[in-house]
Amino acid sequence: MVWVIHVLNGVAIGMLLFLLAAGLSLIYGLMKILNLTHGSFYLVGGYIGLTVMQRTGSFVLALIVAAAAVALIGTVIERYFLRRFHLDELPQTLVTFGFLFIFADLSLWIWGGDPVMLRQPRIFAGSLSMGDYNYPFYRLFLIAVGLVIAGGLWWFQEHTRLGTMLRAGVDDAEIARALGINVSLLFTLVFAAGAALAALGGVLAAPVLSLYPGADFDALILAFVVVIVGGLGSLKGALVGALLVGLLDDFGKAFFPQFALFTVFVPMAFILVVRPTGLFGRR
Amino acid sequence: MTGRVGSFVACVLVLALLLVLPQTMRPYYVGLVTKMLIFALFAMSLDLLLGYAGLASLGHAAFFGVAAYTIALLLLRAGIGGWIALPAALAASTVTGALIAALALRARGSYFLMITFALAQVVWSVAFGWRSFTGGDDGLPGIARPNFGWSLDSTVSFYYFVLAVVGLATLLLAAIVKSPFGRALRGIRESESRMQALGYDVWRYQFVAFVLAAAFAGLAGALYAYFNRFVGTEYLHVIQSAEALIMVILGGAGTLIGPAIGAALIVFLEDYISSLTQHWLLVLGIIYVLVTVLAPRGLVGLVVDYRQRRFEP
Numbered sequence: 272m273v274w275v276i277h278v279l280n281g282v283a284i285g286m287l288l289f290l291l292a293a294g295l296s297l298i299y300g301l302m303k304i305l306n307l308t309h310g311s312f313y314l315v316g317g318y319i320g321l322t323v324m325q326r327t328g329s330f331v332l333a334l335i336v337a338a339a340a341v342a343l344i345g346t347v348i349e350r351y352f353l354r355r356f357h358l359d360e361l362p363q364t365l366v367t368f369g370f371l372f373i374f375a376d377l378s379l380w381i382w383g384g385d386p387v388m389l390r391q392p393r394i395f396a397g398s399l400s401m402g403d404y405n406y407p408f409y410r411l412f413l414i415a416v417g418l419v420i421a422g423g424l425w426w427f428q429e430h431t432r433l434g435t436m437l438r439a440g441v442d443d444a445e446i447a448r449a450l451g452i453n454v455s456l457l458f459t460l461v462f463a464a465g466a467a468l469a470a471l472g473g474v475l476a477a478p479v480l481s482l483y484p485g486a487d488f489d490a491l492i493l494a495f496v497v498v499i500v501g502g503l504g505s506l507k508g509a510l511v512g513a514l515l516v517g518l519l520d521d522f523g524k525a526f527f528p529q530f531a532l533f534t535v536f537v538p539m540a541f542i543l544v545v546r547p548t549g550l551f552g553r554r
Numbered sequence: 555m556t557g558r559v560g561s562f563v564a565c566v567l568v569l570a571l572l573l574v575l576p577q578t579m580r581p582y583y584v585g586l587v588t589k590m591l592i593f594a595l596f597a598m599s600l601d602l603l604l605g606y607a608g609l610a611s612l613g614h615a616a617f618f619g620v621a622a623y624t625i626a627l628l629l630l631r632a633g634i635g636g637w638i639a640l641p642a643a644l645a646a647s648t649v650t651g652a653l654i655a656a657l658a659l660r661a662r663g664s665y666f667l668m669i670t671f672a673l674a675q676v677v678w679s680v681a682f683g684w685r686s687f688t689g690g691d692d693g694l695p696g697i698a699r700p701n702f703g704w705s706l707d708s709t710v711s712f713y714y715f716v717l718a719v720v721g722l723a724t725l726l727l728a729a730i731v732k733s734p735f736g737r738a739l740r741g742i743r744e745s746e747s748r749m750q751a752l753g754y755d756v757w758r759y760q761f762v763a764f765v766l767a768a769a770f771a772g773l774a775g776a777l778y779a780y781f782n783r784f785v786g787t788e789y790l791h792v793i794q795s796a797e798a799l800i801m802v803i804l805g806g807a808g809t810l811i812g813p814a815i816g817a818a819l820i821v822f823l824e825d826y827i828s829s830l831t832q833h834w835l836l837v838l839g840i841i842y843v844l845v846t847v848l849a850p851r852g853l854v855g856l857v858v859d860y861r862q863r864r865f866e867p
Contacts, residue, residue, distance in 0.1 A: 305664040352843065360663060361610055362846045365803065368796055369842025376836035488792060492675050495668045503664070536676050540657055543669065547660040 272402050277521055283410040283479075285517025286417025290472035291490055292497035292509040293424060294465025300441040300504025301461050303358055307367040308348065309469050310491030311374035316341045316470025317477045317486070318382045321389050330392035337474045338467040345466030349459050371487065379484045389477035413475060420468070421510055428506060437461065441504055493520070496539050502552020511550060572717055581709040585781075586825055588713045590818040591720045592777045597801035597813035598727055599770030604799070605807035606736060607763040608743030612667050613674025614771055614798050616654065617647040619790030621772030622779035623681060626694040631687075636700020643776040644769055650677070651768020655761050671792060678790040693786030697779055706780070716777055723773055728810060730766065739763055771798075797838070804845050806854025815853060 295309045319340050320333035327333075348370060356362040391409045398405040428434040439447040440457050448454045472490075473482070480486070493516060501512025516535055523534025542550065572591075576584045596618055603609045621643035628634040628642060658669045681688045688694070699706040706712045730736050741749045742756050750756050779785050788794065797820060805816025820841075827837050849856050 299664065303664070305667060352847065355847070356850075361803075362850050364610070364664075364667060365800070365846045366843055368799075369839045369846065372793075372796075372835045372839030372842065374839075376833050376839065380833065380836075488675075492672055495672050499665065499668055499672065533676070536672065539672070543657055543660055548665065 272404050275401065276404055276406060277525055278518065279406060279410060279414070281518030281521035282514060283413040283417075283517070284521055285514040286413055286421075287472050287476045287480075288493055288497050288517050289417055289421060289510050289513035290468045290475070291494040292501070292513050293421075293506060294468040295494050296498050296501070296503050296505060296509045297437075297441075297461055298465045299498070301437065301444065302353075302458055303360060304353055304363045304367070304462075305360065306462075306465070307364060307491065308370040308374065309367075309465070309494060310487035310489070311371050311378075312341050312345065312466045312469035313473040313476075313490045314482060314487040315344070315374055315378055315473070317389070317473030317482045318378055319470070320474030321382070321387060321477060321482065324389055333389075334471060334474050337470045341470035342463040342467040345463045346459055349462040353462075354455075354458070371491075375484065375487055378487075382482070384484055386481045386483035387477075388481045389474070391478035409478060413479070416475060420471075421506075424506055433457075433460075493535070496535055498549065499539055500542050500549055502546075502549030505551040508549055508551030569721070576710045576713050584709050584713050586821065588709075588716050588781060589778075590821045591716050592774050592781060593798075593801065593817040593821050594814035595720045595723055595777070596771055596774035597798050597805070597817040598724065598810050599767045599774065600798045601802045601807055601810065601813040602727065602730070602763055602767040602770070604802050605809065605813070606731060606739045606743065607760055609760065609764070610667050610799070611658070611670040611764075611767075612792065612795050612799065613654065613658075613670030613672075614767070615790050615792065615794035616674035616677045617651050617768040617771035618775035618778070618794065618798075619681065619785075619787075620650045620677060621647040621775035622785045622789050623688065623694075625776050625779040626697050626785040627688070629697055630694055635698075636702060640700065640776055643779075644772050647772025647775065648765055648769045651765045651772075652761075655764035655768075659757060659760055659764065671795070674790070674795060675792060678787060678792070681790050682787045688787075691787050693784055695784045697783045697785065699780045699783065712781065716781070719773070719777060723770060724810065724814075727770065731810065735759070735762070793835075796842075800838070800842055800845065803852055804841070804849075806852030809854050812852055812854040 291309065291313055294312075295306060298304055298306050298309075316337040320337040323333040323336045324330060348367075352366050352370075353363055356366070395407070395409040395412045398407045399411065400406075426434075428437060436447065436452045436457055439450070439452060440454055444454055447457075469490075497509060497512040497516050499512075500515055501508030501510070515538070519534050519538060527534060546552075572587075575587060579587070596614075599617075600611065600614045603611050603614075624643040624646040625639050628639040634642075654670065654673045657673065658666055661669055682691060684690070699712060704711065706715050738749065738754055738759055741752075742754065742759055746756050775789065778789070801816035801820050802813040803816070804819060805814065806812030820838075823837070823841070824834055828834050831837075845852075851858075
């Protein structure tokens with residue numbers, strides 16, 4: 272039974288990682304921007320959710336407000352700071368790094384330096400009893416949410432007009448533009464949506480992983496590992512990579528607590544050697 | 555030709571200024587200039603990668619920190635001093651550089667950046683997590699400065715020691731950059747495939763550049779450990795890597811003087827702003843965004859642009 276618990280934990284963490292990595296991966300796939308602010312979207316989203324939760328007590332409202340606010344922040348960054356460096360990777364990376372610092376300092380200023388835990392919604396307060404073990408409902412809820420969002424994104428990408436445009440843009444933005452697709456709007460939409468997904472991840476993770484200064488870096492690094500493993504620009508890669516990293520992370524922490532990160536990084540190094548662009552990455 | 559004479563005169567003037575400096579300044583500022591020199595070396599080592607080889611690394615602090623920790627651990631855990639510890643520190647950063655290069659150089663562009671970032675963060679996590687050995691986030695205080703026949707305990711004597719080491723390292727870096735090896739690196743930066751077609755083993759050039767950059771970063775890290783008489787996990791943190799990156803870009807990548815100026819400016823700003831407010835990170839972030847938006851090719855780039863505009867109206 273212990274194994275089932277660890278597998279469930281790993282999948283739950285994997286789902287959170289998927290919310291982060293999906294945005295990172297799609298933003299890169301479409302615009303070739305390596306968004307180092309992505310971990311900050313996660314942390315700031317979590318903190319905004321915390322404040323909303325404290326004021327109103329509504330978890331749903333916390334999710335909505337955090338996603339909307341961070342999407343707005345993402346839009347401003349994309350429109351006014353990244354667009355001018357289109358396809359110029361280094362300045363884009365630097366700008367997103369600057370914002371990483373700015374958000375890290377601002378959130379330390381606003382929300383303080385102590386780790387804070389979001390109270391989980393009351394409906395999921397209990398736990399499911401499995402033999403000798405109890406498994407918290409909230410983590411099962413996380414898995415369900417992750418699966419629903421993954422399914423929704425896949426459906427969106429494969430079966431909607433906007434999704435078709437997105438795929439065309441990822442394949443070749445130049446040609447897509449020539450075919451009359453409004454690539455400029457697409458860029459902003461994807462950047463904002465990616466930011467919103469990261470913010471949702473932050474709010475959803477907050478009752479389990481807590482929020483603290485430096486969580487932005489931690490989230491960013493794990494998201495990097497996910498896309499290095501899965502490949503940039505692919506939704507499938509983000510999902511498979513996230514599940515893999517989530518499981519490795521959980522088993523690592525359980526069985527080799529001293530070297531927790533190594534159980535994640537050694538397989539990453541191995542995959543790099545075999546496939547430098549990740550399992551599902553192109554070029 | 556006048557340009558070359560001019561820059562030679564400028565070098566002599568700067569060196570003369572640096573030599574008489576400690577006689578005219580308060581010890582606090584001598585310490586600050588020492589720190590500028592150390593970070594100038596660190597930034598120049600990164601520029602070998604970014605400016606000459608065209609590889610943007612976000613994990614350069616790994617080599618800086620590994621060397622610093624080697625100095626500290628050898629001294630505090632084994633009682634081994636400068637004569638052995640300094641070469642050992644360089645060896646440690648070189649080996650770390652070779653390991654990370656072997657993995658990271660399988661990728662290019664954004665993947666390269668992510669991988670150097672992730673691997674450097676592994677090194678950081680070891681220093682952070684292995685409390686019993688590395689002291690965790692308390693760091694390791696009490697590092698005595700080495701004694702190579704004369705004491706380096708005073709601020710001024712240590713300043714001259716750093717000046718000598720950084721000066722020699724800069725000459726070495728200048729020689730590397732001017733050598734056929736350095737020219738080949740620039741060729742690879744401009745077009746990998748073309749250099750490959752000309753028969754250059756691109757991977758080997760990049761690997762050597764990476765390892766050399768790691769070794770020079772290690773030298774800077776070792777000096778910094780002695781300078782502070784302390785090492786901490788922040789030496790290894792990605793913020794340190796990012797600061798080096800902005801030093802290079804602020805000054806101007808692809809020159810040696812640019813990163814040195816960038817380093818001096820950032821060190822000065824950090825000292826000055828930290829005395830006014832706690833929010834150095836916020837200011838650094840704003841500097842990042844502004845420099846990238848306003849002067850993407852750095853201060854050196856601005857000067858070059860100005861000159862060109864003057865000559866071609």
